[in-house]
Amino acid sequence: MAAKETDQFDNGSDTLLDVCDLWKLFPSSRGLLKSPGPPVRAVENVSFSIQDGEAFGLVGESGCGKTTVLRCIVRAIPPTSGRVMFRTESGPVVDLATLTHRQLRPLRPEIQMIFQNPFTSLNPRMRLLDIIGEPLLLQGMKNRQQRVERVKQLLGLVGLPDEYLGRFPHAFSGGERQRIGIARALATHPRLVVADEPLSALDVSVQAQVLNLMRDLQRQLKLTFLLVSHDLGVVRHFCDRVAVMYAGQIVEMAAVEDIFASPKHPYTAALLESVPEPDPRGRESLRVLGGEVPNPAAPPSGCRFHPRCPHATDTCRQAVPLWESAGPDHWVACHHADTWPRTEGGRVYDSDEGMTKDK
Numbered sequence: 001m002a003a004k005e006t007d008q009f010d011n012g013s014d015t016l017l018d019v020c021d022l023w024k025l026f027p028s029s030r031g032l033l034k035s036p037g038p039p040v041r042a043v044e045n046v047s048f049s050i051q052d053g054e055a056f057g058l059v060g061e062s063g064c065g066k067t068t069v070l071r072c073i074v075r076a077i078p079p080t081s082g083r084v085m086f087r088t089e090s091g092p093v094v095d096l097a098t099l100t101h102r103q104l105r106p107l108r109p110e111i112q113m114i115f116q117n118p119f120t121s122l123n124p125r126m127r128l129l130d131i132i133g134e135p136l137l138l139q140g141m142k143n144r145q146q147r148v149e150r151v152k153q154l155l156g157l158v159g160l161p162d163e164y165l166g167r168f169p170h171a172f173s174g175g176e177r178q179r180i181g182i183a184r185a186l187a188t189h190p191r192l193v194v195a196d197e198p199l200s201a202l203d204v205s206v207q208a209q210v211l212n213l214m215r216d217l218q219r220q221l222k223l224t225f226l227l228v229s230h231d232l233g234v235v236r237h238f239c240d241r242v243a244v245m246y247a248g249q250i251v252e253m254a255a256v257e258d259i260f261a262s263p264k265h266p267y268t269a270a271l272l273e274s275v276p277e278p279d280p281r282g283r284e285s286l287r288v289l290g291g292e293v294p295n296p297a298a299p300p301s302g303c304r305f306h307p308r309c310p311h312a313t314d315t316c317r318q319a320v321p322l323w324e325s326a327g328p329d330h331w332v333a334c335h336h337a338d339t340w341p342r343t344e345g346g347r348v349y350d351s352d353e354g355m356t357k358d359k
Contacts, residue, residue: 015087016192016224017073018049022082022097024068028297040297042068044248046082050192055218055225057239057256059232059271063293065248066228070196072097073226074113075104086111089191109139109188114195118177118202122169128155128180129165135187154183157220158213175206182214186221194226199234211238232275236260241329244268247294247304254330264332266309266340303335311340 023046025039043065050056058066072079075096084096089110096104112135115121122131132154133147141147152162158179169177178198185193198214199207215238218225229235235242236256243253244267252265263269270289291308294300303321306312313336321333334340 014052015049016052016054017087017226018083018085019069019073020047020083020085022046022069022072022084023080024065024072024077025080038297041248041299042296043072043079046245046248046250048243048250048253050224050226052087052191053218053222053224054241055215055227055239057227057229057235057242058245059229059235059242060245061271061293062230063296064245065296066230066245067196068248069245070194070226070228074111074194075099086192109135110191112185112188112190112193114178114181114185114193114198116197116200118174118181119169121181122177124169127166127168131169131180132184132187135184139188150187151183154186157186157217158183173206174202175210178202178206178210179213182210182217186217190223192224192226194228196228197230198227199229199231207234214238232260232271244271247299248296249304249333251305251334252330252332254327258327258330264326264330264337265305265334266311267305270308303333311336 022043023041024043026042028037028040029035030037046065046069048056058069060066068077071077072082073084073096079097082097085093086096086107087093088107094107096107099107126134129148129151132151133141136147136150141150148165151165155162155164160176160179160183164172164176169180172180178201181198195214199210202210211234214225217223225238227235227239239256241254242256242259243250244259244265245251246267252259252263252268254264259268260272263272267289274289289308294304294307300307300317302318303309303312303316306316309316315335319335321335323331323333324337326332326337
């Protein structure tokens with residue numbers, strides 16, 4: 001697949017982040033002697049851009065490479081190759097993929113992260129004031145009173161009272177701990193907030209509250225979000241655009257409304273098909289995608305999805321699909337994006353081949 005988006009920062013565009021041809025390979029070993037094996041292709045040729053003030057989502061099954069892309073962007077792990085271009089607050093565009101740790105440090109306040117598990121991401125030996133105030137201290141706010149005032153302001157943003165300042169993380173519920181994590185991420189006035197499954201560790205009753213809080217904060221503070229999630233309902237409610245990943249590659253990307261109304265890739269359709277409907281009478285019609293996610297150390301030839309696709313042909317098994325336009329701002333990598341059977345809206349598969357009913 002060719003790089004999908006280039007020169008995103010030309011002509012005065014509002015692009016904040018441009019990921020171009022990103023690869024991440026992990027070494028592997030095999031046998032008792034641990035001889036080198038084929039590399040694990042966790043992320044392969046991933047490209048997308050995020051506009052200033054946009055909420056962009058990455059979705060897919062577990063193991064598809066979503067979190068690896070996120071970690072490469074924030075430089076928790078170094079990418080094998082590719083560019084991660086970021087427009088800094090001062091104006092210059094830098095490639096985060098090539099910067100040293102010392103060069104990255106001044107940019108850390110502009111890119112902050114909300115972690116998946118709010119309990120393990122908070123130091124159990126630190127009080128709330130120190131947890132949220134630590135980023136401020138590291139960025140040079142030495143005056144304690146100034147930090148206290150800023151932390152109080154942040155607590156107000158996420159709906160927590162000031163009297164929580166002296167408490168430890170174990171005294172809070174899961175939803176409150178995630179609000180603390182959000183407050184910490186906002187402490188340095190970031191331009192890009194990266195959220196890795198921020199709701200998956202929370203009770204269902206709390207998820208909607210935290211999701212609405214994130215949405216309100218994005219609008220109020222004009223934040224740019226990169227959201228990684230496997231929950232299509234969360235993505236539909238929160239994101240403006242979404243990219244669907246499968247086996248380390250992006251297979252479809254479009255506005256959220258277009259993805260849900262008219263998916264062009266069979267894998268996207270299968271994800272939508274697997275979402276349960278809030279109707280007990282529809283239980284028997286719920287169908288789940290069969291087969292297994294391919295081994296990233298030995299991916300199948302041609303289209304990665306063809307072993308599980310009920311519409312695969314010999315072309316799919318032999319040739320890698322190109323990244324092509326399927327409409328305004330709608331891109332897909334599928335040989336039969338315009339011809340495979342589907343219905344408009346709602347349930348999208350009309351064949352039971354390759355699908356298994358959930359009993």
